[in-house]
Amino acid sequence: MGSPSCEHTSCTAHSPFYISHPHADTKMAWLDEAEDIKPPRSLLGLPELSWQGVYRPHYNRLAIAENPWVLRMTESPASAAPLSYTPEPSPPASSLIQDSPTETGGQLEECSLEQVQTMVVGEVLKDIDIACKLLNIAPDPQDWSCVHVQKWLLWTEHLYRLPQVSTMFKELTGRDLCSMTEADFKQHSLQFGDMLYAHLDIWRSAAALKERSPAEDSKSAAAADDDDSWSDVMCNYPSQPIHLWQFLRELLLKPRNYSRCIRWLNKEKGIFKIEDSAHVARLWGIRKNRPAMNYDKLSRSIRQYYKKGIIRKPDASRRLVYQFVNPV
């Protein structure tokens, strides 16, 4: 078992960006794969016990490599080739794209270069977005504190399987980092400075892109009719502890996205039905960073609400049907 090493090392030569790698989509794919799997503990391919030993909900130093969620998020080829960056004052987007990625043949010929480019850029932005939420940092490197920089470095180490580079960039803010040249980076780390510089440049370009066209967040959510608009599941980062009943309401209020797993039977009375208990439990587990969450445990939490008068069983008790005591 061990490390999910990637056998697609060959594509690094063709696709300079890790996001165009065939495995780039595993961050979503695991959710889809798990669709058919009943017990959530097998969702991660980890026995529950080994998980408990590893799980650290709050680490001072991000133990990313130990966090199965993260591991499945954005895998990159071990030999992730640094993007051959050419410093030119062209629009930032162009530094994200320079070669059409050799994706799954066929349909690619039909796509225009621009389509491919926007696709790739979209993937990059998505990845950055996810990283931001996981690390709880701003997308724009300029806004980073020293702590944020360290987090980002640790994340990048993980992405590219680098041996602790972060120690060589002590006490630097995001602003410091951005003002450094490629040569400066090389000075800090002879081997990986260029890679870090290139990766940072992607983030900077993405931040610059975002500034140009803000409020572009719903693009992919609208395109994919799949029920995985991540902002609902991954918290928008300040996120104080959310209550289960709030979470369920959130899902219920977005039937477009979640009606396949939870829906109102009678919205006025607050009666709802969980159509896919495993799926709802999985979403809840993602939100709370509880990979071992399942319906058995989720329902236990719902049952705690009986006493508190938040949720109850409706008068005619039915399987997987609950009722908010005070619907709004």
Added chain:
DNA sequence: CATTAGGAACATT
């Protein structure tokens, strides 16, 4: 068989 119901111990905020 999945679901329901709660007791109990534990963890996190």
Added chain:
DNA sequence: AATGTTCCTAATG
């Protein structure tokens, strides 16, 4: 102290 999580036993359909 409040709110969940984990685990468990027993009952239900």
